[in-house]
């Protein structure tokens with residue numbers, strides 16, 4: 082699938098599990114929608130990389146069309162610089178915990194972004210800007226995204242707020258047995274074995290434009306199952322948005338819609354003390 086911003090899912094094979102073996106190869110995605118470092122940089126080393134290439138303002142534009150284009154470019158550049166500074170602040174709020182929940186796993190803790198009102202506000206704004214840019218929608222309630230689909234449980238932390246900001250509905254993907262009524266089910270592989278996701282059969286109307294969101298893409302199994310469910314229900318899957326990506330697991334290779342991430346995730350060997 083083509084992605085005009087160059088975020089097309091990698092064709093490289095995904096790592097088979099959450100095991101994060103030492104032999105997993107490093108893979109820095111070339112996409113420019115992420116920070117440039119392997120792990121979350123400390124506040125002293127913010128990564129100013131932005132997903133948006135600022136479009137140059139053209140002072141020579143004379144016609145109304147040119148003026149309109151120039152205005153859009155200027156506003157895009159403004160959004161881009163706002164997003165860059167939000168990312169720097171947000172990255173400084175992230176924490177990592179080695180060997181949680183089991184040895185060898187470096188756990189990315191996003192909770193500080195929610196316990197602070199300021200960072201929470203920044204996070205929702207950053208996601209709104211990111212989505213407006215990569216899916217070419219307007220910010221605010223004029224977005225033409227119909228539904229934000231969030232994955233249990235951490236996708237529920239920001240999916241509904243984001244949906245409100247975008248003027249979209251919110252639909253949950255839940256672990257099996259939690260949703261009443263008729264449901265579609267899709268299996269996926271997790272660290273400790275297989276699991277099933279479900280969506281209510283009437284949750285998405287045929288042709289609705291859907292973006293799937295979650296906090297982290299690791300092996301990509303959860304997100305791939307969610308995408309299959311969206312399509313089973315007749316949704317038009319525009320793509321995926323994650324706060325973070327564990328690059329070395331190559332999870333995006335499992336996804337057949339554009340993948341966008343706010344922050345660079347960890348690469349193998351990026352473990353650090355918290």
Ligand SMILES: O=P(O)(O)OC[C@H]1O[C@H](OP(=O)(O)OP(=O)(O)O)[C@H](O)[C@@H]1O
Nearest residue numbers: 233234235297298299300301302303332
């Ligand atoms: O790309 P994957 O390998 O599928 O892993 C990513 C998923 O793992 C985590 O959720 P988890 O299943 O741990 O559940 P939680 O959000 O309920 O903690 C995370 O929030 C993603 O949903």
Ligand SMILES: Nc1ncnc2[nH]cnc12
Nearest residue numbers: 186187188189190297299
């Ligand atoms: N390393 C990690 N940190 C936080 N959540 C995760 N989900 C899967 N892998 C994770």
